[in-house]
Amino acid sequence: MQGNVACAEGALAAGCSFFGGYPITPSTEIAEHMALKLPKAGGVFLQMEDEIGSIAAVIGASWTGARAMTATSGPGFSLMMENIGFAAMTETPCVIVNVQRGGPSTGQPTMSGQADMLQCRFGSHGDYSIIALSPESVQEMYELSVMAFNLADRFRVPVFLMADEIIGHLRERIEIPDSVQRVERRPLNQGDLPFHPGEDLVPGFPRFGSGFKVHVTGLTHDERGYPCTTNPKVHEELVKRLVEKVESKRHEIADYRVTNPDAERVFVTYGSPSRSVEQVIHDNPGEEIGHLRFRVVWPFPEDALREFKDAKAFFVPEQNLGQIAREIERHTSVPVIRLPRFGGSLHTPEELTSALGAFK
Amino acid sequence: MRADRLPHIFCSGCGNGTVLNCTLNAVDQMGWKKEETVFVSGIGCSSRAPGYILADSLHTTHGRALAFATGIKMAKPELHVVVLTGDGDLAAIGGNHFIHACRRNIDLSVVCMNNMIYGMTGGQVSPTTPRTALSTTTPYGSAEPAFDLCELAIAAGANYVSRWTSFHVKELTRAILAGLRIPGLSFIEALSQCPTNFGKRNKFRQAMDQVEYFKTHGILIEKVQRLREEGKDIPPDAIVLGEMIRRNRPAMGVRK
Amino acid sequence: MRHEVRFSGFGGQGIILSAVILGRAAVMYDGIYAVQTQVYGPEARGGASMSSVIIDEAPILYPKVKDPDILVMMSQEGFEKYGVSAREDAVMIIDSSLVQSRPRCRYLEIPATTEAKNTLGREIVANIIMLGALVRATGIVREESIEKAILDSVPKGTESLNIKAMKRGMELVPGGKIG
Ligand SMILES: Cc1ncc(C[n+]2csc(CCOP(=O)(O)OP(=O)(O)O)c2C)c(N)n1
Ligand code: SF4
Numbered sequence: 001m002q003g004n005v006a007c008a009e010g011a012l013a014a015g016c017s018f019f020g021g022y023p024i025t026p027s028t029e030i031a032e033h034m035a036l037k038l039p040k041a042g043g044v045f046l047q048m049e050d051e052i053g054s055i056a057a058v059i060g061a062s063w064t065g066a067r068a069m070t071a072t073s074g075p076g077f078s079l080m081m082e083n084i085g086f087a088a089m090t091e092t093p094c095v096i097v098n099v100q101r102g103g104p105s106t107g108q109p110t111m112s113g114q115a116d117m118l119q120c121r122f123g124s125h126g127d128y129s130i131i132a133l134s135p136e137s138v139q140e141m142y143e144l145s146v147m148a149f150n151l152a153d154r155f156r157v158p159v160f161l162m163a164d165e166i167i168g169h170l171r172e173r174i175e176i177p178d179s180v181q182r183v184e185r186r187p188l189n190q191g192d193l194p195f196h197p198g199e200d201l202v203p204g205f206p207r208f209g210s211g212f213k214v215h216v217t218g219l220t221h222d223e224r225g226y227p228c229t230t231n232p233k234v235h236e237e238l239v240k241r242l243v244e245k246v247e248s249k250r251h252e253i254a255d256y257r258v259t260n261p262d263a264e265r266v267f268v269t270y271g272s273p274s275r276s277v278e279q280v281i282h283d284n285p286g287e288e289i290g291h292l293r294f295r296v297v298w299p300f301p302e303d304a305l306r307e308f309k310d311a312k313a314f315f316v317p318e319q320n321l322g323q324i325a326r327e328i329e330r331h332t333s334v335p336v337i338r339l340p341r342f343g344g345s346l347h348t349p350e351e352l353t354s355a356l357g358a359f360k
Numbered sequence: 361m362r363a364d365r366l367p368h369i370f371c372s373g374c375g376n377g378t379v380l381n382c383t384l385n386a387v388d389q390m391g392w393k394k395e396e397t398v399f400v401s402g403i404g405c406s407s408r409a410p411g412y413i414l415a416d417s418l419h420t421t422h423g424r425a426l427a428f429a430t431g432i433k434m435a436k437p438e439l440h441v442v443v444l445t446g447d448g449d450l451a452a453i454g455g456n457h458f459i460h461a462c463r464r465n466i467d468l469s470v471v472c473m474n475n476m477i478y479g480m481t482g483g484q485v486s487p488t489t490p491r492t493a494l495s496t497t498t499p500y501g502s503a504e505p506a507f508d509l510c511e512l513a514i515a516a517g518a519n520y521v522s523r524w525t526s527f528h529v530k531e532l533t534r535a536i537l538a539g540l541r542i543p544g545l546s547f548i549e550a551l552s553q554c555p556t557n558f559g560k561r562n563k564f565r566q567a568m569d570q571v572e573y574f575k576t577h578g579i580l581i582e583k584v585q586r587l588r589e590e591g592k593d594i595p596p597d598a599i600v601l602g603e604m605i606r607r608n609r610p611a612m613g614v615r616k
Numbered sequence: 617m618r619h620e621v622r623f624s625g626f627g628g629q630g631i632i633l634s635a636v637i638l639g640r641a642a643v644m645y646d647g648i649y650a651v652q653t654q655v656y657g658p659e660a661r662g663g664a665s666m667s668s669v670i671i672d673e674a675p676i677l678y679p680k681v682k683d684p685d686i687l688v689m690m691s692q693e694g695f696e697k698y699g700v701s702a703r704e705d706a707v708m709i710i711d712s713s714l715v716q717s718r719p720r721c722r723y724l725e726i727p728a729t730t731e732a733k734n735t736l737g738r739e740i741v742a743n744i745i746m747l748g749a750l751v752r753a754t755g756i757v758r759e760e761s762i763e764k765a766i767l768d769s770v771p772k773g774t775e776s777l778n779i780k781a782m783k784r785g786m787e788l789v790p791g792g793k794i795g
Contacts, residue, residue: 022452022453023478023481023482023484023497024481025481025482025656026656028481028482028484028496031484031497032484032496032497032499035496035497035498035499036499039500045497047484047485047497047498049452049453049455049487050422050423050452050453051453075403075421075422105421106403106421106422110656165656166653166679166680169653169654169656170651170652170653170679171636171639171650171651171652171653172639172643172649172650172651172652172676172679173643173649173650272679275677275678275679276677276678278677278678279677279678282677345680346678346679346680348678348680348682349678
């Protein structure tokens with residue numbers, strides 16, 4: 001099965017019932033598969049007039065309680081930014097898939113990239129927090145697609161599935177489980193204010209059409225949901241909570257894989273470059289080579305770095321100039337070696353092996 | 361033409377080459393200096409056309425050609441600005457810029473290669489895809505009604521509007537020429553065949569089958585008006601052709 | 617053992633489908649692992665088209681083809697772009713109706729396009745003839761597996777034509793396996 005198709009299948013298994021999107025290479029197969037499958041599953045597929053409309057329709061659908069998603073790539077992702085901020089501010093659960101290609105601008109439509117990793121974290125204006133996942137295989141396109149919906153509903157945030165062209169277009173073997181686990185949105189209790197944080201800072205969800213008569217706005221709002229745009233305290237509390245509800249749970253959200261924790265030389269990866277590192281470790285069985293692979297990239301699971309107590313260097317192959325390497329540097333005193341790769345192709349195992357060799 | 365950019369990316373049988381030729385032919389007839397003519401486009405197969413023209417050309421972002429062109433023309437009205445665009449580029453993602461450029465009636469000439477599909481991305485539905493037609497995102501037939509781009513341009517205020525097809529080479533060239541001459545926004549829609557992504561899914565096995573369809577289903581606007589006056593029916597699949605409007609609303613960015 | 621198979625020809629020959637079918641045979645019917653990739657983009661239109669499959673008994677880590685050991689060449693342009701540099705111990709299956717050049721490595725000439733046109737009456741199944749020949753010559757997947765994968769993948773109503781094409785391809789291999 002193809003990665004993009006697996007992503008769509010994962011979404012369907014998770015109960016996604018609304019897809020609003022706009023064609024863009026290399027993500028289009030997700031929309032095409034949803035167009036084929038959603039109507040038969042009783043859901044709605046809409047090709048919108050652009051990505052601004054796509055994410056807006058997704059947010060609208062989500063307020064009716066639907067599990068809703070969109071899929072895009074660089075240029076479309078940039079267009080979505082304003083409404084991603086709206087989703088963060090209004091705490092709307094939604095899943096946004098970005099099958100990354102080469103940028104900036106129209107860049108390399110058919111080639112792989114990972115240069116939107118900071119954009120997905122910080123791309124809209126204002127302070128907020130989000131969750132971002134990164135799959136390394138077709139299997140994970142499926143699994144993380146399911147996980148994205150669960151995290152979106154659990155934390156009421158936009159969740160990004162930050163894939164790349166290589167994984168999106170790869171066809172490989174996948175095991176599809178009979179059923180998948182679902183974590184539902186907590187409904188708002190009768191009598192609670194709609195934006196009252198509750199214990200875990202995530203308010204209950206007052207689905208449209210269920211009698212709450214809720215007012216939802218992108219303006220700074222109080223716990224009733226009413227605009228309150230000049231009171232600094234209300235703004236501070238709201239923004240801090242939007243960030244804290246995710247950041248304070250980073251241990252719970254963290255999801256990573258550790259190989260050879262005693263190694264001194266450690267690769268840190270997410271997405272397709274992970275596959276090159278796995279090949280290097282496989283081909284050099286005699287050598288202690290560590291590997292830390294993030295499945296969740298944001299909120300950044302910095303504790304994972306400490307699993308490698310003897311690390312003398314972190315090698316970070318990315319299809320960008322070092323976006324996550326820079327984040328790693330903030331959390332460790334161990335030297336971080338950036339291994340950027342451009343032009344849309346995968347790091348070869350040979351170049352990674354020689355990068356290791358150069359460090360010795 | 362930029363010889364160093366050949367071969368071009370258009371598939372064999374594609375109508376875009378024909379429309380580009382008509383456009384260049386009309387521009388030639390105007391006798392405009394190359395240095396004073398700018399071609400602007402968005403993103404799509406059709407929007408690759410300016411890349412093959414030896415003149416200043418701005419290949420922009422998807423849907424935004426008209427906004428970029430507005431900037432060029434308003435900043436330097438001496439330049440002749442021709443916009444080449446596709447149906448998706450112009451009417452989906454660029455729909456808002458389209459109606460506002462018409463409303464402002466900026467002195468631009470806009471040639472839209474309408475193939476009724478998204479060619480570049482492999483055959484998804486577009487705002488001009490006929491209802492029930494098949495595309496990769498309407499595998500059960502499109503449920504949405506289509507835009508009439510010409511009526512849209514008229515309603516929004518363009519000074520000149522006409523529609524032809526890749527079959528009607530002479531008429532299309534003449535219409536573009538008229539558009540280039542007229543101050544204000546000129547909108548010329550050129551229906552164009554896309555054998556790769558529209559034709560093969562919609563019963564046009566060969567590129568020429570769709571061109572033939574343009575020929576047999578085309579009906580002149582004058583005839584449509586006559587039929588209407590006589591209270592007669594217009595075939596539902598007719599393609600209305602010809603000059604839809606020519607007027608003199610106040611325009612912006614006109615060369616002094 | 618990791619095998620890297622590369623298919624090349626021109627658009628419309630079913631180069632990508634061939635790779636998908638071979639991968640499917642390996643995964644669904646031989647129970648081993650396969651990874652399929654292809655070239656996307658404007659260059660894939662018209663010009664030389666290329667797709668690859670990696671097949672292995674063990675999970676495939678690095679998913680890109682490094683240096684193919686099996687090549688299927690269905691056009692001269694494809695050969696020039698993706699075939700000339702084939703390593704010396706590779707095996708190449710050539711559609712001898714369309715490719716004039718010959719490589720340094722071992723090769724097998726299969727006049728697939730001519731056969732498809734003359735014997736089967738449909739040029740479109742040339743790629744399936746090549747698949748049949750490939751499987752007979754290299755044994756990379758089992759013959760019953762490729763047959764099942766072909767049946768899964770071709771349009772309804774064309775099954776028997778395609779199976780005939782596959783068998784014809786197998787017959788065209790002199791003396792069976794060369795891999
Ligand atoms: C913001 C953004 N979204 C999507 C795309 C992908 N894209 C490229 S061309 C295209 C559609 C082109 O259709 P049309 O304008 O009708 O031109 P055609 O290719 O049919 O000539 C799309 C959706 C993009 N480049 N940018
Ligand atoms: S895909 Fe269609 S519009 Fe694009 S070049 Fe090919 S025939 Fe022309």
